Amino acid sequence: MSEVILKVEGLTIAFRNRKESFKAVENIGFELKKGEILGIVGESGSGKTITSKAILNLLPDNAGVTDGSISFLGRELSGLSEKEMEKLRGTEIAMIFQDSKMSLDQVYTVGSQITEAILTHEDITRDEAKKRALTLLESVRIPNAPRVFDSYPFELSGGMCQRVMIAIALSCSPKILIADEPTTALDVTVQSQILDLLKEIQRATSMGILLITHDLGVISEVADRVIVMYAGKIMESSTKTELLENPVHPYTRGLIRSMLKMDTDLEVLYSIDGVVPDIKSMPEGCRFSTRCPLVMERCRKEDPGIISVSPGHLVSCFRSVEIVRGEALE
Ligand SMILES: Nc1ncnc2c1ncn2[C@@H]1O[C@H](COP(=O)(O)OP(=O)(O)OP(=O)(O)O)[C@@H](O)[C@H]1O
Numbered sequence: 001m002s003e004v005i006l007k008v009e010g011l012t013i014a015f016r017n018r019k020e021s022f023k024a025v026e027n028i029g030f031e032l033k034k035g036e037i038l039g040i041v042g043e044s045g046s047g048k049t050i051t052s053k054a055i056l057n058l059l060p061d062n063a064g065v066t067d068g069s070i071s072f073l074g075r076e077l078s079g080l081s082e083k084e085m086e087k088l089r090g091t092e093i094a095m096i097f098q099d100s101k102m103s104l105d106q107v108y109t110v111g112s113q114i115t116e117a118i119l120t121h122e123d124i125t126r127d128e129a130k131k132r133a134l135t136l137l138e139s140v141r142i143p144n145a146p147r148v149f150d151s152y153p154f155e156l157s158g159g160m161c162q163r164v165m166i167a168i169a170l171s172c173s174p175k176i177l178i179a180d181e182p183t184t185a186l187d188v189t190v191q192s193q194i195l196d197l198l199k200e201i202q203r204a205t206s207m208g209i210l211l212i213t214h215d216l217g218v219i220s221e222v223a224d225r226v227i228v229m230y231a232g233k234i235m236e237s238s239t240k241t242e243l244l245e246n247p248v249h250p251y252t253r254g255l256i257r258s259m260l261k262m263d264t265d266l267e268v269l270y271s272i273d274g275v276v277p278d279i280k281s282m283p284e285g286c287r288f289s290t291r292c293p294l295v296m297e298r299c300r301k302e303d304p305g306i307i308s309v310s311p312g313h314l315v316s317c318f319r320s321v322e323i324v325r326g327e328a329l330e
Contacts, residue, residue: 005175005208006032006055010068013047013054015279017062022279024050024063025232032176032208037198039211039223039240041255045276046229048212052178055210056093057085073175091121094169098181101161104153110137110164111149117171136167141197159190166197173205180212195222216259220244228252231276231287234306238313248315248323250292286317294319294328 013025025047032038040048053059055070057077070077072092080088089095097103105113114133115126122129130149137145140163153161162182169177179198183191199222202209211223219226219240226243228236228251236249247253254272274291283289289299296318304318322328 002033002035004031005034005073006210007071008051008055008068009071011051011054011065011070012067013050013059013063014066015060015063021066023066023232023282024279025054027068028229028232028234029068030227030234030237032210034175034208035202035206036224037202037209037211037222039213039219039226040229041213041216041219041226042229043214043276045231045279047232048214048229049180051229052095052180052210052212055178056089056095057082091172092174093176093178094172094174095178095180096162096165096169096182098184101153101156101158103165104161106152106154108152109149110151110153110156114149114164114168114171117168121172132171133167136171137164139170140164140167140201141193142167157190158186159194162186162190162194163197166194166201170201170205174207176208176210177201178210178212181214182211183218184213184215191218192221198222216255220259228255231282232279233287234314234316235288236313236315236317238310242310242313246310246313246324248309248313248320249288249317250294250319250323251288254293294323 009029011025011028012023014021014023028051030038040051042048050063054065065078111130111133114136115129118129118132119126134145134149137148142148142160142163148156148160183194186194195218198209201207213219223240226237226240227234228249230251236243236252243252244256247256258271272291277283277287277290283300285301286299286304289295292299299318304316306314306316307320309315309320309324319328
């Protein structure tokens, strides 16, 4: 069994203002293993980004972890000082975001930014760091790496900038890479190339990748396991193959149906009725109950909790067993 590098248990994150506080994420738990890509998928507002920010201890000032734990290689992260956390972020846990072009400094060349990143965690000469920077650019499949080394970010395409960001992230040989919507801003062909690159990196290193996306298509291309989040809770989790072949939660089934219809170019696209509830007025029982085609009275009052429908396949739905047996019709 692969080693667990990140373990999140019972994590609850709340935003507060002067008068009240609202839970943006409630009681979620998952494990990221060495050498795997764990996808977190969900619509906007489901709590994906805030979860990754909690892992990195980068929550905004008006938010905080109110319950649960996050441990990295068995070490509880909440007990670390900001200095220790900063060190961890630079060396063990790296991240890339959607807006790579904005994340790079426009006034320095790509080469000098990667070289500086290397020099912050390695005690080597500048010349050695430059050589390593060039090798890193080559390792993220950048054609004509020496030319790109001397370029400024604004001279490069979005896809190239994302490759540069990945090179910077890899410069410290992290154990975890958090990739938040890494391909959302890119066109479809470039998206595929970046996903292939992430897969290649995962195979070549023992890094665990936490891939955050609203797009189940992205998950289907590269993830090993998947967590489906909705309105701050986990609705379903399993291996990718199991999730795509035997989805159980009505929300996951809706997401898959919308993805399939998009692939077949039908004029009438399927979409899940309604919108994600507002953080300030979450439904009392199951959070998906306001949009669920299989809702029962009980769903509106009680939280379904999580049940296992097969080994490693967890679902938060009162109707799981009926759905698995094919007895619940949508
Ligand atoms: N700074 C903030 N202040 C108050 N509420 C916030 C803040 N940032 C996020 N939220 C709320 O927290 C919830 C989770 O947001 P989060 O950004 O994690 O969602 P997400 O699934 O990553 O969606 P997106 O893809 O839109 O970023 C949302 O209801 C959002 O409105």
